[in-house]
Amino acid sequence: xxxxxxxxxxxxxxxxxxxxxxxxxxxxxxxxxVVRVRRSDDEYILTYKSKGLMSREEYNLPLTAESxxxxxxxxxxxxIRKRRYLIPLESGLTIELDLFEPPFEGLILAEVExxxxxxxxxxxxxxxxxxxxxxxxxxxxxxxxxxxx
Numbered sequence: 001x002x003x004x005x006x007x008x009x010x011x012x013x014x015x016x017x018x019x020x021x022x023x024x025x026x027x028x029x030x031x032x033x034v035v036r037v038r039r040s041d042d043e044y045i046l047t048y049k050s051k052g053l054m055s056r057e058e059y060n061l062p063l064t065a066e067s068x069x070x071x072x073x074x075x076x077x078x079x080i081r082k083r084r085y086l087i088p089l090e091s092g093l094t095i096e097l098d099l100f101e102p103p104f105e106g107l108i109l110a111e112v113e114x115x116x117x118x119x120x121x122x123x124x125x126x127x128x129x130x131x132x133x134x135x136x137x138x139x140x141x142x143x144x145x146x147x148x149x
Contacts, residue, residue, distance in 0.1 A: 002049070002058040002113065003120050006139060008130040009097065009108040013087070016097075021085045024098075027075030028145040036142070037063065037071045040084075044068035049142075054134050055117055077145040078103060095126075103149055109139060 026038040034049035044063035050056045063071070072079070080100070087095040093112055100107040110129060114120040125132070133139045 001055060003055045003115070003117055004111050004113045005054060005120055005123060005125075005132065005134045007110045007125060007132050007134075008139070009110050009128070010130045011128055012097075012108065013128055016085060019085045019087050019097075021083050023081075024084055025072075025079060025081050026141060027072045027079045028077060028142050029071060029075050031142040031146060034140075034142045037068050037075065039068055046071070053137070054120060075145075078147060080104070080141050080145055089126075093123075104144060107144075109133075
């Protein structure tokens with residue numbers, strides 16, 4: 001089960017370079033249900049996600065680089081590319097801060113995953129977080145993959 005809240009970010013934290021990051025590329029084979037292939041640095045994953053906003057089922061399976069490229073070629077829509085910074089919180093949680101590349105350059109989203117819905121509902125976001133978009137599908141990567149330019 002994936003339980004997460006998502007926020008738009010207008011102002012980056014000043015010490016961003018001090019955090020580790022991953023380079024992500026992902027493509028969508030299907031958006032209902034969500035079936036995605038992702039490259040995270042040198043790791044390749046096939047993901048299934050059920051419907052939902054804050055909480056939804058998620059299953060991940062490893063792929064080889066070759067199978068990733070084969071499936072990516074079959075994907076519909078935009079391939080999403082972003083740099084994901086991992087920012088630890090004192091509570092033991094981690095902010096996943098995504099800086100998107102073209103065609104979504106300028107879009108910055110933060111996600112925080114939680115072990116329970118109770119902890120998700122009790123979370124007080126840092127002051128530098130912007131509008132919460134947890135309850136909107138507009139900022140799901142699967143929705144962005146279908147956006148026309």
